[in-house]
C-alpha cells in the first residue's frame with residue numbers, strides 16, 4: 001500500500017506560480033485530480049512522479065522524498081499527457097526500452113506482460129507513428145506499467161480516446177484500484193472524474209480548492225448553473241422554447257450561438273433534445289462551455 005503526501009508544496013516557473021501551497025494525501029484506490037486548463041495538474045503530477053522538484057514544501061512516498069529517489073522511481077509509473085513518443089519505434093520496442101531503463105532482469109517478458117495488460121498485443125510490432133491517439137495512450141501506459149508499479153499517475157489519460165478505448169481504460173484503472181494500487185489521474189472534465197474516482201482533489205489556479213467524495217463536491221457544485229453553447233437550425237425558437245419550459249436558469253443569443261445556463265447537468269441533458277424536438281428545431285452542436293466549470297471551481301475557491 002503506497003501513500004503519496006504533498007505538504008505545503010509550491011512550484012514556480014520564473015514568475016508563474018503553477019502550484020501554490022498545496023497539501024494533500026493520496027492513498028490507495030482511484031483519485032481524480034480535477035481542474036481547469038492551466039490549473040497546475042501536470043505540474044503536480046510531475047512532482048509526484050519525481051520529474052520535477054518542488055520549489056518549496058515536500059512531496060513524499062510513504063514518508064520518503066520522491067525527488068532523486070531511485071526507490072520511489074521503482075514504485076511509480078507515470079503516463080505523461082504529451083502525445084509525442086518515439087514514433088520510429090514499435091510499441092514493443094518502446095515497452096522493452098522502458099523495462100531496460102528500469103533495469104528489469106527480463107525486459108522482454110516484462111514488456112510482454114504490460115502490453116497484454118493494455119491489450120495492445122496485435123499492434124505491438126507496428127510503428128508508434130502509425131497508432132491512433134488512443135493506441136498511443138495505451139502504449140504509453142504499457143511503458144509505465146512494465147515494472148508493475150504500486151503507484152500509477154496518469155495525466156489526462158482519456159484525451160483522444162474513442163468510447164470503446166475509454167471503457168477499456170476505465171475497467172483497467174478500476175481493477176488496478178481494486179488491487180490496492182494508488183492510482184491518480186487528472187482531467188478537466190467533471191463527469192469523467194465522477195465515473196471513476198472514489199476521491200476527488202480539485203485544483204484551481206494552483207491552489208487546492210476542494211477534496212473529498214465526488215458526491216459531496218457535486219452537491220457543492222449544484223448551486224452554480226452549468227453553461228452550454230448550442231448551435232441549432234433555429235436558435236431563436238429554441239431559446240424561447242427553453243425559457244417557456246422554465247427549467248433553464250438563463251438563455252442568451254450571441255450571434256449564431258445560443259448560450260444556456262442549466263441548473264442541473266443531467267436533467268438538462270435529457271430536457272434539451274425533448275424541447276428541441278417539440279419545437280421542431282434540429283440541434284447541430286451542444287458543448288459545455290468550459291468557463292462554467294471554471295466558475296464552479298472559482299466558487300469552490302471562495303466557498
Ligand SMILES: Nc1ncnc2c1ncn2[C@@H]1O[C@H](COP(=O)(O)OP(=O)(O)OP(=O)(O)O)[C@@H](O)[C@H]1O
Nearest residue numbers: 013016017018035036037038039040041042043044
Ligand atoms: N515549463 C513551464 N514554464 C513556464 N510556465 C509553465 C511551464 N509549465 C507550466 N507552466 C505554467 O504553469 C501553470 C500550470 O500549468 P500545468 O501544465 O501544470 O497546468 P494543467 O492543469 O496541467 O493544465 P492543462 O490541463 O492545460 O495541461 C500554467 O500557468 C502554465 O502556463
